[in-house]
Amino acid sequence: VTSDEELSAGQLTAWRTFMEMQEVLRGRIAALLQADSKLSNADYTVLVALSEAADGRMRAVSLSYALQWEKSRLHHQLTRMCKRGLVERQCGVGRASIVAVTAEGRAALNAAAPIHSRHVRQLVFDRLTKQQAEQFAQISRTLLDGLRHDLSG
């Protein structure tokens, strides 16, 4: 059921707390990742996506869709990562642009992942009860499904 009303006072407080929380959390996680691994959040996200793809390769257009990033944002990000040797552009069939993670990119990800994982555990999951962690997962899933449904509609 979609309503056309504004937020209640309680909802507004909840929303502001959420927005502030996610902003501070993203900032903290990004700072730790950069300090530990010299990777930005965006670098890390791209490396995870490619490393989990078959042969460590994806079409740029598929990567753009998977990350929900606009083409120009992805292009600039990949250019920076290419220069640092973390990914490489390859020729695909026809004019398809293919992006592949390099051995150096995999090594950077493998070094960063366990450290990043511990930070997320300490900043998020160690602070929630088991029940809250389940609620956190369920609420995120519900909201994401709704957002995706809007896009496909």
Added chain:
Amino acid sequence: VTSDEELSAGQLTAWRTFMEMQEVLRGRIAALLQADSKLSNADYTVLVALSEAADGRMRAVSLSYALQWEKSRLHHQLTRMCKRGLVERQCGVGRASIVAVTAEGRAALNAAAPIHSRHVRQLVFDRLTKQQAEQFAQISRTLLDGLRHDLSG
């Protein structure tokens, strides 16, 4: 209790879903705000903070702390908003830099707020049960308190 372990498989899934959700949600909210009101998320955040301060004014350093933004980020943001007439810089006591919302800034915020509020309601609260909305608020509060505690420690 702080653990030194990595994330479990379930936690990793929950974390990735959360990160994707908040990224898509922020993007959607930002796009709607821009389309409706010609304000970025950052513009909106600054206008809300100033409009709720006494006399619509804050010391830049207090604003920076309240938003948890680095000084240079706030400086660039305020420069853009000054040029558009949404805020103005004023001389404070001694060398303190003061930022004030203008009548134009208040008008822009007042026009944007109810539309923004309806979008948040439709994208978030209409999709959660009353119980989930309470969980969402409580989890955000718990995580934010933890992050703030880290900073003050």
